Amino acid sequence: xxxxNRLLYLLIFILFVWCLILSSQxxxxxxxxxxxxxxxxxxxxxxxxxxxxxxxxxAGVVSISADNNLLSGFVxxxxxxxxxxxxxxxGVANVNSITVRFGSSYSVPGELxxxxxxxxxxxxxxxxxxxIEPLKTGDSIxxxxxxxxxxxxxxxxxxxxxxxxxxxVSASGIQIENxxxxxxxxxxxxxxxxxVGNLLPSGYSGSPLINMNGDVVGMITMSTxxxxxxxxxxxxxxxxxxxxxxxxxxxxxxxxxxGTFLKDMYxxxxxxLNIGIEVIDxxxxxxxxxxxxxxxxxxxxxxxxxxxNGEDIIDLNSYLREIYSDSAExxxxxxxxxxxxxxxxxxx
Numbered sequence: 001x002x003x004x005n006r007l008l009y010l011l012i013f014i015l016f017v018w019c020l021i022l023s024s025q026x027x028x029x030x031x032x033x034x035x036x037x038x039x040x041x042x043x044x045x046x047x048x049x050x051x052x053x054x055x056x057x058x059a060g061v062v063s064i065s066a067d068n069n070l071l072s073g074f075v076x077x078x079x080x081x082x083x084x085x086x087x088x089x090x091g092v093a094n095v096n097s098i099t100v101r102f103g104s105s106y107s108v109p110g111e112l113x114x115x116x117x118x119x120x121x122x123x124x125x126x127x128x129x130x131x132i133e134p135l136k137t138g139d140s141i142x143x144x145x146x147x148x149x150x151x152x153x154x155x156x157x158x159x160x161x162x163x164x165x166x167x168x169v170s171a172s173g174i175q176i177e178n179x180x181x182x183x184x185x186x187x188x189x190x191x192x193x194x195x196v197g198n199l200l201p202s203g204y205s206g207s208p209l210i211n212m213n214g215d216v217v218g219m220i221t222m223s224t225x226x227x228x229x230x231x232x233x234x235x236x237x238x239x240x241x242x243x244x245x246x247x248x249x250x251x252x253x254x255x256x257x258x259g260t261f262l263k264d265m266y267x268x269x270x271x272x273l274n275i276g277i278e279v280i281d282x283x284x285x286x287x288x289x290x291x292x293x294x295x296x297x298x299x300x301x302x303x304x305x306x307x308x309n310g311e312d313i314i315d316l317n318s319y320l321r322e323i324y325s326d327s328a329e330x331x332x333x334x335x336x337x338x339x340x341x342x343x344x345x346x347x348x
Contacts, residue, residue, distance in 0.1 A: 014091075044246065049212060054164055056214045060135040062102055063154040063161045064110065064124070066095040072153030072207040073100070073212060074126065074135045074216060076241060081127050086241055087206035088221050089115045089122040095104065100126050106160065114244030117180055118252070119232055120191065120221045122206075123244045135208060138215030140194060140233035141316050143172035143225060148213035150228075151200060151220060153207030160203075167196035170228055173316060175258045185193060188289065190258040194218045194231040204229075235317055237325045253323050253330060253345075256292015257299065259285045262314050275304060279335060281314045282306040307333035 045292050064087055073087030085100060092098055098110035109126040151165040171194070178191045194209065200220060209218035209231050212228040218231035240250055262282050264268065270277075273284065282304040288295050299305070305313055308322040322330065331344050 002169060036066060042321045050150070050166070053210060053212060053214050054256050055154065057093065057135055057150075057208070057210055058152065059103070060133055061152045061162065061208060062100050064091065065095065065099045065158070066168060069095065070154060070157065070203050071205045072203065072220075073199055074208040074219075075132050076123075076137075076208075077134050077245070078132060081129060083128055083132055084113075084124050084241075084245055085110065085124040085126065087122045088219070089117060089120045091205055092122050092124065092262050094262060098124060100124065101158065101161065102128075102132065106130075112248075113239075116240045116244065116250050116252075118178075118187075118191070118250075118254070119236065119240055121219075121232065121237055121240055121244075122243055135210070136213075136215045137234050137238060138211055138213065138217045139317075140168055140217045140235050141173060143169050143194060143211075143217060145169055148212060149196065149217065150210045151196070151198070151204055151207045152210065153200075153204040153220070155201040155203040157203075157295075161296070165198055165204070166198060166232060167198045167200075167229075169194065171195040172348040173233070173261075173264070176230070177258070187254075189256060189292075190287075190289075192233055192236065193221075194233060196229050196231065198229055199227060200229045231283055233316065236320055239320055243324070253293060255299075255323070255345075256289035257283075257285050257294045257305075258287040259283050259311075261319075262304070263315060264318045273302075276338060279306070281312055282335070283319060293345050294332075297332070297343045298341075299332065299343065300336070302336070303341075304335040305332055306335060 062073050062085060064071050064073050067324055069091045071088055071091035073085045075083055077084045092112055099107050100110040101107040108128055110126045112122055113125045114123040122259060147169045149167045153166050154161045155163050158209045173192055175190045175192050177188060179186060179188045204220045207220045208216040211217050217234050219237060220229055220231050222230050243250055262284045284303055285303045307313060309327060311322055313319050329344055329346050333342050
């Protein structure tokens with residue numbers, strides 16, 4: 001009987017040791033698999049997505065030397081031997097010469113063929129026998145706070161051409177009050193911009209902001225109070241650039257309004273502002289300049305603009321289409337105190 005007990009105890013001990021060995025091997029295998037997943041994520045995930053976007057767009061990002069100014073730009077369109085580049089106007093205004101450099105060694109003279117001082121936008125044309133793929137353009141109204149973007153440009157000297165910064169969208173579609181001096185007269189107006197959290201060096205002016213699909217959604221133009229950087233929306237840039245490329249003067253109407261599109265409001269905001277549930281879309285006027293066209297026509301703070309020239313105002317795109325239209329008169333339909341009103345204004 002004692003021998004049987006000893007045998008039983010021995011078997012139990014052997015089983016216990018065997019379980020320990022199996023458990024140790026399983027733990028080691030799990031750690032190996034886990035590390036493999038981490039390594040795969042590092043190699044095939046976020047970093048590879050970024051480098052792929054950079055490789056895709058870098059041929060279309062240029063450096064621009066204008067007298068003593070250094071800035072950046074990007075290829076917007078190519079028609080035959082003519083390549084059209086968008087950049088920041090403040091860097092090429094009133095200069096004697098413009099040189100555009102592609103890659104690290106190919107430089108050609110550039111010509112400023114049009115600009116929009118309100119947007120700080122310049123259209124530069126260069127002639128080249130080479131095919132240079134324009135960058136794709138996206139839709140800036142699709143941007144979300146917290147989304148990652150890439151800024152590519154020339155921060156300090158030509159030695160650093162093609163430098164890359166990873167940015168995060170702090171705010172999109174916000175409106176700031178801007179001010180410019182034109183022929184000794186100061187103009188104040190509201191401008192829709194994208195804010196990114198990075199404070200980028202001045203050489204990044206004119207740099208494209210690129211999303212993870214490789215689409216240009218904005219262009220770096222200015223900085224705030226030393227904390228962040230602002231960019232133009234590609235939506236407004238395209239409307240202005242296309243007119244400038246065609247040799248047209250910008251026909252934008254400076255309405256002098258700041259506000260929010262209803263689609264971007266929470267329900268409690270609409271309720272607090274007494275906006276009825278029957279009002280689906282529109283532009284809520286938060287601020288208005290007394291010397292602006294809209295104020296002179298009778299629009300006031302608190303009005304909701306629902307239509308311009310019969311077109312529904314839903315978002316920035318629909319708003320800009322009417323502001324940049326060649327119509328001399330704007331017929332504006334708006335809601336005030338639950339009543340629909342109509343005014344007409346003419347851009348003198």
